[in-house]
Amino acid sequence: MQKDKTQTRLRDLERLVRSQQDRLFALAYVRIGNRPDAEDILQDVFLKLFRSGENLRNISHLEHYLIRAVCNKCRDYQRKRQYNLIPIENAAQISIPDDDIPMHEEYLRISKLLESLPEEQQEVVRLKCTDGLKFREIAKILEIPEATAKSRYRYAIGHIQNRLNK
Amino acid sequence: MKQNHTKDIEKLLTPQCEFHASDNLVNKVMGAAAREVQPAKTGSPGFRWKTVFASAAAVAAMVALFFVVKPEGTPAYAAEKLFARAAEYFTAVDGYVVHFDVRTTGHEQFSYTNPAKGFVGHTMTVASDGRWKLDKGERIAEFDGNNIHVWFPEEEWGWKLDADQTGTIFPFDNLLDLGGLMRWLEQYVAASQGADCRKVEDDETVGLILKVPAQGDYGNDYMKLSSVGDSDTRQTYVFSKKEGRLLSAKIEAKVFGFSRTILRAKSIDYDAAVSESTFALPVNVEWLDDTKETIARRATELPVTEFVGIGPEEAVDKLFKALKEWDEPMLKVILRIYPLSRLEAGGFKGCTLLKKGDAFQSGTYGGVFVPCEILLATGRKIKTKLALRNDNPWRVWEVDGGI
Numbered sequence: 001m002q003k004d005k006t007q008t009r010l011r012d013l014e015r016l017v018r019s020q021q022d023r024l025f026a027l028a029y030v031r032i033g034n035r036p037d038a039e040d041i042l043q044d045v046f047l048k049l050f051r052s053g054e055n056l057r058n059i060s061h062l063e064h065y066l067i068r069a070v071c072n073k074c075r076d077y078q079r080k081r082q083y084n085l086i087p088i089e090n091a092a093q094i095s096i097p098d099d100d101i102p103m104h105e106e107y108l109r110i111s112k113l114l115e116s117l118p119e120e121q122q123e124v125v126r127l128k129c130t131d132g133l134k135f136r137e138i139a140k141i142l143e144i145p146e147a148t149a150k151s152r153y154r155y156a157i158g159h160i161q162n163r164l165n166k
Numbered sequence: 167m168k169q170n171h172t173k174d175i176e177k178l179l180t181p182q183c184e185f186h187a188s189d190n191l192v193n194k195v196m197g198a199a200a201r202e203v204q205p206a207k208t209g210s211p212g213f214r215w216k217t218v219f220a221s222a223a224a225v226a227a228m229v230a231l232f233f234v235v236k237p238e239g240t241p242a243y244a245a246e247k248l249f250a251r252a253a254e255y256f257t258a259v260d261g262y263v264v265h266f267d268v269r270t271t272g273h274e275q276f277s278y279t280n281p282a283k284g285f286v287g288h289t290m291t292v293a294s295d296g297r298w299k300l301d302k303g304e305r306i307a308e309f310d311g312n313n314i315h316v317w318f319p320e321e322e323w324g325w326k327l328d329a330d331q332t333g334t335i336f337p338f339d340n341l342l343d344l345g346g347l348m349r350w351l352e353q354y355v356a357a358s359q360g361a362d363c364r365k366v367e368d369d370e371t372v373g374l375i376l377k378v379p380a381q382g383d384y385g386n387d388y389m390k391l392s393s394v395g396d397s398d399t400r401q402t403y404v405f406s407k408k409e410g411r412l413l414s415a416k417i418e419a420k421v422f423g424f425s426r427t428i429l430r431a432k433s434i435d436y437d438a439a440v441s442e443s444t445f446a447l448p449v450n451v452e453w454l455d456d457t458k459e460t461i462a463r464r465a466t467e468l469p470v471t472e473f474v475g476i477g478p479e480e481a482v483d484k485l486f487k488a489l490k491e492w493d494e495p496m497l498k499v500i501l502r503i504y505p506l507s508r509l510e511a512g513g514f515k516g517c518t519l520l521k522k523g524d525a526f527q528s529g530t531y532g533g534v535f536v537p538c539e540i541l542l543a544t545g546r547k548i549k550t551k552l553a554l555r556n557d558n559p560w561r562v563w564e565v566d567g568g569i
Contacts, residue, residue, distance in 0.1 A: 013199055017192045026185035037423030039191050046195045102183040110179060129179035157175050164175070 012056035017046055020063070023131075024070050030130045031074040033107040035100055041077065045069040067131065068141045071123065113160055121156040124149055251410025253348035260294035263435040264341055266415075269428045272304030273318065275567070276335045277393045281419050281426040290341045293440045298342055300335050307335045310445050315453070323452040323505050337394055344412065371413060373404045382529030388551065389529030391419060396529040400425065411436070454505055461502070465560055468499050473563040478525040478534045478554045481563035485552075486519035486540075502564050509569070513542035520547070525554075532557050533566055 021042065028038035045066060054062070110130070114122045120142075127138045135153070139146040267285035270278050288302045299308040307316040309329060316334055317324025325334075332339040340347045366373045381395045389396050397419035404414045417429040464470075473481050481500060488496035492515050497506055509515070523537030533555025540548050553567035 010196065010199060014192060014196055017195050021187040021191055022185060025187035025191075026181070029185055030181060032423075034423040035188065036420070036425075039188060039194070040423070042187065042191065043195050043198060047198055050199050103181075103185055106181040106183055110181065113179060125179055129176055130181055157172055160175050160179075161171055 009050070009056065013046065013050050016049075016056050016062065020066060024066055027067060027070050027126075027131055028074055029103060030107055030110060030126060031071070032077055033104060033111070035097075037077060041070060041073045045073060064137065064141055067127075067133075071127075071141070075119075114156075116163065117156050117159060121152045121159075124152040125156045128153055252405055252412050253345045255345075255409055255411050259344075260437050261440050262292055262344070263438040263440070264290045264292075264344075265432040265435075266290070267430050267432060268302075269426075270302075272302055274305070276300065276302070276305070276307070276338055277395075279391070279393050279397065279419070279428045281391055281397075281421045281428055285430075287432075288338070290338060291438075291440055291444055292342055293445075297445050299444055300338055300341075308445060308447070310447065313457070315447060317448065317451050317453075319448065319451075321508070322450055323454065323508065325456045325503065326453045328457050348412070367407070370407055371404050372407055373402055376401045376403075380529070382531070383527070384529060386526045386528045388526070388535060389531055391421065392529065394419075394429065397428065399428075452505060452507075454503070456503060461558075464498065464502075465562075468495050470499050470560055470562045472496060473500055473556075474561050476563070478536055478556075478563060479522060481554060482519070482522055482536050482538065482552060485565065486517070489514055489517050492516065499562060500564055501569075504565070504569060513544035513546065514569070516543040517541060535568070538568075 024042050024045070025038055028041050029035065032038055032041070048069065049056070049062070049065070054065075056062070110126075114125060117125070123142065124138055127133045127141065128135070133141070135146050135149045139149045142149065266288050268279060268288055269281055269283045270286050271280070271283060272286050286302050288300065291299045291301075295311070297309055297311050299306070301307075304320060305316070305318055307314060309332075313329060314327040314331055314334060315324055316327065327334060332342065363377070364375050366375065378399050378401055380390065380398050382389065384390050391397050394417055399420070400418045402414075402416040402418075403412060405411060406413055412434060414434075415429075415431040416427060418425040419428045420426075472484060476484075484496065485500050487493075488500070489509075492510075494506060497509075501509065518541040519538060520541050521537075521539035525534040525536045527534050531553065533553055535551040535553055537551050538549070540550065542548065550568045552565055552569065554563050555566050556563045558564070
C-alpha cells in the first residue's frame with residue numbers, strides 16, 4: 001500500500017517536473033546566467049516540494065509556490081556568488097556551450113538593462129517581462145500590495161527609459 | 167507617446183529566444199527523489215530503476231548517458247578493475263615524459279591553479295633510474311639522483327632540497343609514479359562516497375569520469391579554486407581498452423557552475439629516451455640550501471625561539487620590526503625560504519607595516535593567512551596576504567608565501 005502511494009507520488013512529481021521545467025528554468029537562467037546552477041536550483045526546489053508532502057497533482061495551485069521558491073533560491077545564489085573569488089568579468093570569459101549562446105546573450109543583454117535598478121524593482125520587471133505574470137500574481141508571489149508592484153514597475157521602466165535617452 | 171516607449175522597453179526586457187532545460191533534468195530530479203524514498207537497506211536497485219525510469223524512453227536515455235545518476239556499486243567496481251590494469255602496465259614501463267597544461271602562472275608554486283588564467287605548458291620527465299624533472303618555464307624542479315633543486319631561471323636563484331622533499335612539486339609528485347597514482351585512484355574510487363563516477367567507452371578506449379569535491383574548509387573561501395584539491399572537479403581519464411594504458415587525462419573545475427578545464431594532459435610518451443643533458447643543473451644560479459641538515463643546524467644558531475609559542479599576528483609584527491631594522495638573524499628564521507639579498511633589492515629593507523588584519527584559515531592550506539598593507543622602502547604600497555605556517559619540528563612561524 002505504502003509502495004503504491006510512493007510510486008503514485010513519484011509519477012506525480014515526474015508529471016510536474018515535465019510540465020514546469022522549461023518555464024522555471026527560464027526564470028532561473030535570466031537571474032543567474034548559467035545552466036548547471038540553474039538546473040541545480042530547480043532540482044533543489046522540486047525535491048523540497050516532494051519532501052513537503054504537498055499534493056503534487058494540483059499544478060495550478062503549485063505554480064506560484066514554485067516561482068517564489070526559484071526566485072528565493074536565485075537570490076541566495078547571487079548573495080553567495082558575490083563573495084566568490086573570481087570577478088564576474090572573468091567569469092564571463094568562461095566558455096558557454098554553443099547551444100546555450102542565444103540564451104546567454106539574452107541573459108547578458110537583459111541584465112545590462114536592469115543593472116542600475118534596485119533589487120526589488122528588478123524582480124518585478126523580471127516577473128512581468130520575462131515570466132509574463134500579471135501584477136496580481138506578482139504581488140502574491142512577492143507578498144506585497146498590487147499597487148506597490150505596479151509602482152515599482154513604473155519606476156523601473158521610467159529609469160530604463162531615462163538611461164536609454166541619455 | 168509615453169505608452170509607446172513603455173511597450174518598446176517591455177519588448178527590450180523580454181527574452182527573444184526560448185529557454186529549455188536539459189533533457190536529463192527530469193531524470194536527475196527523479197533519481198534524487200527515488201533515492202529519498204528508497205530505504206537504504208531494504209530496497210533493491212532493480213526496484214529503484216524500475217520506478218524511476220518507468221518509460222522505455224527514459225530507460226534508453228539512461229543507457230545512453232552511462233549512468234549519469236549513479237546506481238551505487240556498479241561504476242565504482244568498473245573503475246577499480248580498470249585502474250588496476252593501468253597500474254599493472256606502468257610497472258613494466260621504463261621512463262616516460264608527460265606533457266600537460268595547467269591554468270596557472272609560470273612563477274607560482276606548482277600546486278597553484280586559477281581558472282581565469284591561460285594555460286601554462288608543463289613537462290614532466292621521469293627517467294628509468296629515478297631521476298626526474300618538472301619544467302613549467304619560469305619555475306623548474308629537478309631530482310638529479312642526490313638532491314632536488316627548484317629554481318627560477320629568469321631570476322637566477324633557487325633552493326637545494328633533500329631527495330625526499332617531493333612535496334615541493336605537489337600535486338605532480340603523483341606523476342613520478344603513474345602506477346602508484348592509478349593504484350591510489352583505484353582505492354579512492356573504491357572507498358570514497360563523495361566520488362561520483364561514470365564510464366564512457368568506444369571500440370578502443372574507455373573513459374572514466376570522477377566527480378571529486380573540494381577537500382578543504384571554506385568558511386573563508388580565499389583559497390577556493392586555487393588548486394585542484396581546492397576545487398570541485400570533474401576528472402576524466404582515458405585508457406586503451408587493450409592494455410589499460412593511460413592515454414589522456416583532463417581535470418575540469420566547477421566555476422559558478424561552468425565547467426572550466428584547468429589541467430589537460432597533452433601527451434604521454436612511454437619508454438621515452440631521456441637524454442643526459444636533461445638533468446644538467448644550470449650555472450649562475452644562487453642556491454639557497456634548504457636541506458633538513460642545514461635547517462636543523464640553523465635552529466641551533468639562529469633565534470628561532472623568538473617565533474615559537476606566539477600567534478601568527480605577533481609573528482608578523484616581529485617580521486616587520488626585523489625588516490625595518492634589517493635584523494638578519496631574525497629574518498633568516500621567519501623568512502627562511504627567501505633570499506634576503508633579493509628582498510633587499512625589492513624594497514623590503516626598511517619597509518613599514520601600515521595595516522594588519524586578523525589571521526584566517528582557508529581551504530586545504532595547512533597554515534594561516536594574515537592580510538597586510540606594506541609601504542616599501544621604494545615608496546610603493548602593496549597589499550598582500552602573508553601565508554605563514556608553523557607545522558615544522560620546532561613549531562617556528564615561517565613565511566610561506568605572499569612576499
